[in-house]
Amino acid sequence: MTEKTPYPIVFIPGASSDEASWAGQTTYFDGSTAVNLVTFDDIGAMADEVLAKAPAEFIVCGTSMGGYVALDVLKKANGRVKSAILCNTSARADTPERQRQRQMEVNAGEAAYKEARKDDSHYNAFISAKSAQDKALVARLRAISERAGYAGFSRHQKACANRAESLSYLSKIDMPVLVIGGGEDTLIPNELQVEIKNGIKGAQLVIIPDTGHITNMEDPAAMNAAIEKFLRAA
Numbered sequence: 001m002t003e004k005t006p007y008p009i010v011f012i013p014g015a016s017s018d019e020a021s022w023a024g025q026t027t028y029f030d031g032s033t034a035v036n037l038v039t040f041d042d043i044g045a046m047a048d049e050v051l052a053k054a055p056a057e058f059i060v061c062g063t064s065m066g067g068y069v070a071l072d073v074l075k076k077a078n079g080r081v082k083s084a085i086l087c088n089t090s091a092r093a094d095t096p097e098r099q100r101q102r103q104m105e106v107n108a109g110e111a112a113y114k115e116a117r118k119d120d121s122h123y124n125a126f127i128s129a130k131s132a133q134d135k136a137l138v139a140r141l142r143a144i145s146e147r148a149g150y151a152g153f154s155r156h157q158k159a160c161a162n163r164a165e166s167l168s169y170l171s172k173i174d175m176p177v178l179v180i181g182g183g184e185d186t187l188i189p190n191e192l193q194v195e196i197k198n199g200i201k202g203a204q205l206v207i208i209p210d211t212g213h214i215t216n217m218e219d220p221a222a223m224n225a226a227i228e229k230f231l232r233a234a
Contacts, residue, residue: 003028003029003030003224003228004030004031005029005030005031005032005059005231006059006082006231006234007055007057007058007059007082007083008031008032008033008054008055008058008059009025009029009031009032009033009058009059009060009061009085009227010032010033010034010035010050010053010054010055010058010059010060010061011025011026011032011033011034011035011061011062011066012034012035012037012046012050012060012061012062012063012065012066012067012069012070012073013034013035013036013037013062013063013065013066014063014064014065014066014088014213014214015064015065015153015156015157015159015160016144016145016148016152016153016156017144017145017148018036018038018144018147018148019033019034019035019036020034020140020143020144020147021034021063021144021214021216021217022034022216024216024217024220024221024223024224025061025216025220025223025224025227028220028224029224029227033053035049035050035053037049037069037156038147038148038149038152038155038156039152039155040155040159041154041155041156041158041159042158042159042162043065043068043069043072043159043160043162043163043164044072046069046072046159047069047072047073047075047076048076050069050073051073051076051077051080054080056080057080057081057082058080058081058082059081059082059083059084059085059231060073060074060077060081060083060084060085061084061085061086061087061227062085062086062087062089063087063088063089063214063215063216064087064088064089064187064188064213065089065156065159065160066087066089067086067087067088067089067090068089068090068159068160068163068166070084070085070086070089071086071089071091071166071169072164072166074169074173075166075169081175082175082176083175083176083177083178083230083231083234084173084175084176084177084178085177085178085179085180085227085230086177086178086179086180086193086196087179087180087181087215087216087223088180088181088182088185088187088188088193088213088214088215089188089192089193089196090188090192090193090195090196091165091166091167091169091170091192091195091196091199092165092166092167092192092195093163093164093165094160094161094162094163098161099161102157102158102160102161103157103161105153105157106153106154106157106158109150110150113150113153114150117142117145117146118142120132120135120138123138123141123142125186125187125213126141126187126212126213126214127141127211127212127213127214127218128182128183128184128210128211128212128218129184130210131210131211131212131214131218134218137217137218140217141214141217167195167199170196170199170200171199171200171201173200173201173203174201176202176204176230176233176234177200177202177203177204178203178204178205178206178226178227178230179193179196179197179200179203179204179205179206180193180205180206180207180208180215180223180226180227181193181205181206181207181208181215182207182208182211182212182213182214182215182218183207183208183209183210183211184209184210184211184212185211185212185213185215186212186213187212187213188213190207193205193207204230206226206230208222208223208226
């Protein structure tokens, strides 16, 4: 089915991912689109690309790295964005420790990147215990990571490591905002989604159980229901 929304939704993928990660949403919400940012290595440039491709007025929805991009879109949108949905993301900048970890993963090289993703257990860090039993989901995640490739992974790690903090910007956001988290997200814990919700006046928070860091793919029906309810109320 397709659900009509007051404005088109532009979905922004997470790191090492592409527009296919949002298929469960773009096939549900009429007129929505997802962007491909695999060739970009800077959050600001990604936000500029979203604004260049987006309709004149739209709803922005980003997950993980896509949430960092969505926050930068809000800073630049000049009233074009009417509502925002921030999923499995943080308003904080990387810590030096996290930056070092990202660089180590990049330095491991392309062969290590490819080899790690052959093993189903690699994806356990990103999804819930329940989702890890879904072999079709794991296969889709592997296909997406293969399309993004080591080059896309490297670019996105650079973008995330160098991103600016957005905590100080949250209080300036004056629009309906929905924050979504996965109940078993260990990469960006729920406390960081609570932090965003508390920083934005009137923001709503939904934690979806039995999902990890890739909530939109792990339980697309619950994600769609949360977005639909939010947009109807907004």
